[in-house]
Amino acid sequence: MKMLRFRSSSIKSLSQEIKSTIRLLDDTELPCIIQRDTKGQFLIDHVCNHFSLLEKDYFGIRYVDPEKQRHWLEPNKSVVKQMKSQPPYTMCFRVKFYPSEPVKVKEELTRYLLYLQIKRDIFHGRLLCCLSDAAYLGAYTLQAELGDYEPDEHPEGYVSEIKLFPKQTQKLERKMGQIHKNELRGQTAAVAELNLLEKVHTLETYGVDPHPCKDSSGATAFIGFTATGFVVFQGNKRIHLLRWSDVSKLKFDGKTFCAHGVQKEKKIVLTYHTSTPAACKHLWKCGVESQAFYKYAKSSQIKTVSSSNIFFKGRRFRFSGRVAKEVIEASSKIQRTPPEVHRSTLAQSRSYYSLSKQLITNVETTESHLPSPDESEEQSPTSQILPLPSLEHLETGLISNAPQSESRETCESKFENKEEYSEEALTLSELVYNPSASVLPTPVEDGGIDLLFNSHPLGNQRVEGDSYDELDADETALLMAEEEELKEVKQVLNRSFDLLTSNKQLNALAKSFTKLLLVGLGLMLIAFPLLLVLLESDIDASFLREIRQTPEFEQFHYEYYCPLRQWLVCKLHYILDKLGSS
Template sequence: LQRETKGQFLIDHICNYYSLLEKDYFGIRYVDPEKQRHWLEPNKSIFKQMKSHPPYTMCFRVKFYPHEPLKIKEELTRYLLYLQIKRDIFHGRLLCSFSDAAYLGACIIQAELGDYDPDEHPENYISEFEIFPKQSQKLERKMAEIHKSELRGQSPPVAEFNLLLKAHTLETYGVDPHPCKDSTGTTTFLGFTAAGFVVFQGNKRTHLIKWPDVCKLKFEGKTFYVIGTQKEKKAMLAFHTSTPAACKHLWKCGVENQAFYKYAKSSQIKTVSSSKIFFKGSRFRYSGKVAKEVVEASSRIQREPPEVHRTNISQSRSSHSLNKQLIINMEPLQPLLPSPSEQEEDLPLREGIPLPKEDDISAPLISSSPVKEAREYEDPPSEEEDKIKEEPLTISELSYNPSASLLPTPVDDDEIDMLFDCPSRHELEREDLDSFEELEADENAFLMAEEEELKEAHRALSWSYDILTGHIRVNPLVKSFSRLLVVGLGLLLFVFPLLLLLLESGIDLSFLCEIRQTPEFEQFHYEYYCPLKEWVAGKVNLILYMLGCS
C-alpha cells in the first residue's frame, strides 16, 4: 500500500479478488486504538484514516442491507448477505419473535446440513450448534420440527434465499445498533434501515422516522440530534453517546444511510454539515451509488454467475466450529493487500467458510434460480406486511440486547450503562439557571464591551478613509498592495454575479453545462439561490403593492 492509496482501491481489490460485482452493498470496517469502529471512507487515504500502526486489521462487512433481496442478481451476493445475517442472528442483532427465530434457525440448518436424515442426525442434533445467543430447548425443538417437514428438499441457495426473504421483513433487519441514552437517561439503541431512523428500547421499537420525514441529522459533542416530522408535527429527538467519536460515527452512518436509501440519483446527494453555523462543525458527503442505481446496475449484469463455494458444517459438528464460522467467515483473511507473488495458503475448514478465489471463478453454478424456487415455498406477502407503521411496536418477547462486542463502540456485556456519565436532569437545569443568573448580573458589562467594539470599528473605518483620501502617509508598497487588493475584490464582486447570471440564464455552453451538473452548484442553487430569489421577489412585490396603494 502506498501512503496516498485511497480506500476505494482496497474495496475494489477485494471485490475483484472475489469476483463480486454487486459491491455497493459492502464496505470495510476497522477499529481505532480507542476501540471505536469506523467505516473506511473510499475517497480518503487509508493511512490518514488509520490512527494505529501497520499491519492493519479490517473487516469486510455488509454496509447497506438490500431492501428487496429479490432484486439481488447474483447468488454470490446473496450468499455474502446470508453470512452477514447469520452473524447478526448469532450476536443478537436480528431480534424477532419466537416463530420467526425458529424459521430462521431452521433455514440455516437446512442450508448447512441439507435434508433431515434420521441415520445421520441424532435426536438432539440442533443443540450441537449455537445459532442464537440464547438458544432454549423449546426453540431447538421448533427448529428441528420445521427443518424436518417444511424445508425438506430445499437446496442451500433456496434455503439461504428463504432466510433473506424472512429476515428483510423484520424490524431489526440491517440495524447496526448504536448504544445511547435518551433525554430520560434510558438506554436505547439507535439504528438506520432502508425505511428510516429507528430507536429500540427493551423489546419495542419506540420511534421510526421515515427518510422523507428526516429533515436534518446533526451532532454537538456527545449529543446526537434527529430533526424530523412525526404525525405531521416537527419534532427533534436528542440522544447522548458515550464519546464524541461515537457521536460523530453515528452521525456519519446516518448521513450515509439517508443518502443511500432516500435519493434516486447520486447526483442529488449534498454535502452535509453538522452545524447550522457557516464554516463550523464537520462536513461530510456520501460518495457512492444510491440503492436505486445499485438495483439498476444489477439488472444489467449479463455474465455467467461465479461458482459459490460453501462449507458443509456436518463435517465438523462441534458448536465451537459453527461459532467460529459464524464469526469469522466474513472477516478478511489478510490485514493488508496480498502480494501477487505470494502463494495463497489453504484455509483450514475450522477457520470459516472461504470465499471463491480467482482460480475457482471460471466454472458457472449449474442449478435452478433460488428466486424461482423460493416462490414455491413462500406465500405472497400481504398488503399489511408491506405497510410500515411508525407507532411504537413490540417486536419480540425478549429485550433487544445485541452482543456488546458487536456494538459500534465495543464494551463488555455488563458495562453498556457505564459508558455514559451524564449529569441528571436536575443538575442540568440547575447549571442552566446559574448561567442565566450570571449573564443577567453581567448585562452591563456586555453592553459596555459592545460599545467598545463599535468604537474600535468606527476608528478602523476612519483610519481606512484617511488612508484612501491621502490624509495619512503610508509606505508606497503598502499603498500599492492595498489598491491591488481593492481592485481584486471589485473584480470578484463583478465577475461572480456575472457568472451566476450566466449559469442561471440557461445559455447552452459546454463549460456552463458542466458547472450546472456538479452537486455543489445544485446544492447552491436549491439551498441559497432559489430562497434568495423568492425573498427578493417578495420584497419587490411588497414595495410595488405599497406604491400602488399610495
C-alpha cells in the first residue's frame, strides 16, 4: 500500500519523518509518514480521503499513551506532542459521535463504517438489550454478511460458528437463524445494515463508551455520553439520565467528576470518582465534546469551557469542527455519485467456520495483552491470531435469558415514545452491564474492573486533591457544593492573610509584589497599544488577521469590548451635553 507523506515547509522537519499506522474498522492498516509538526487533522483527512468519505464528522482517531490511557486525537494539535511516546505510532480510526438518527446519514459508505463499529460494540458488551432485540441484531448481521439463507450453503448449526455476542446462547442462535431464514430474504447488505442501525439506535446503550467510576459507597458505575445526554449505569439498570439541555456544567478536579444539572425541576449534582486524574480528565473532555456536538445548533455558539472555577487551577477546552445539526444539513446537500463500498465480510476475509476457534485480534480485545503501550491498541491482524476469549473470562452481559414468552413487541414498547424517556431507573436486561475490560477508556488488566481502584480506595474516603464531597441529588446537594467552594475560598484568603501578617515574610512579599506590578505595567504598555490596533485599526496584516479570526478574540470583541465601548461613548456624550448646557 502506498504511503502518504505529509511534507512541511521547514527544512529541519523534512529530515524527521515518523512512521505511523492507522488501524481501520475492518482491521486493515493504513500506513503513512508524518512530520513532527503534522497536526491531527491531517491524519483524519488522510483516512477520510482513503475511503472517499464526506460525512467524516462522526469519526475520530484514537490512541493510547504510555500510561495506557486512551485519548482522542485532537485535530488542531501536533500528533507528536499528543502521543507522548516513541515512534512508530499506531492509532485507530473509530466512530467518535454516533448519529442520533442513522436514517439521516446520507451515504451508504458512512452507514457501512458505522455498522462495523456497532459490530465491535456488540461483541465486546457495550450494548445491552433483551433477547429478542439481540436476535434481530444478529440476524441482520447474518443477512448483511452472508446474504439470503440457502440450505445448501448454510447447514444446520452455521449460526453457532459465528461469534457475534460475548455471551451467545443456543436459544439466541436459534432465534437468529429463524429470523435470518424466514424474515430477511431479499434484503441487500446495505438494507440489512441500515435495518440493524435503525434497530440499535433505539437501545439505551447505543453509542455508549463506558467509563468505569465509583460512587460514594464504592459501588462500580459506568458513565456514558449519548446523543440524548449524560447517562449512568449500575448493574443492569440505567440509574441516571440527564438530557443535554438539562446539563448546566461538567467539572472535574483530580479524580472527581461532577455533573451539574436539573432533574424533575430540581437542581442536582452527580459526583463520581475515577481511578486516575488522567481518566477523569478524559471523561470530562468526552463529556464536553459530546454536549457540544449534540446540543448546539451551530458550532459558532460553542464557547470555551473550563474544568474548574476561577479560584482553582483547571483545564480549558474548546470544541472544534461541526455539530450534529450542521453535519445533517451538509449531508442533505451531497450530490455526488455515491462511492463504491468495498465490504470485507467474514466469508471473504477469513475462514468463516473457524470463528468459534480463533479471532483476528482487534483494538478492543488486545490492548491489555500488548507487550508495550507504544504499540498502542492492536497487533497487526495479519501477524497475530489470538484465541477467542472464554465466555467466563469476558463475563459481559449483552443479552438477557428472558423467558420464552417475551416477544419482540415487549422490548420495542420501551422505545415507542423515544422523547418520553423516564429519568427513573430503567431495567435493560436480566444480566449485569459489564463491558469487556479491554474496551474501556481506561484499560485494565485481566483482574477486572475493580483492579482499577484497588490502589485508589475511594469508598467513603476523600481522595487527596479532590475538591468535592459526594452530594445527594437534590436542591440541598447543590447548596452543599456551593458551601464547600466558599469554604475553600475562605481558606485561601485566610492563608493569604496569615502570610501578609507574618513579619518575616512581609518584606519578601512586598518585593515580589512590586516586581510583579512592574512586570504587569510593562506588559500593559506593550499589550494595550496592540489591543487597540487589533480592535480599532484597519491594518490587514496577516498575523493580525489570524488573531482577529480566533474564536476567543471574536468572543471578547463582540461580548465584552463592543458593549464596553458603546457604554463609554454614551457616558462621554452625556458628560459633554451636561457641560454644553451649563
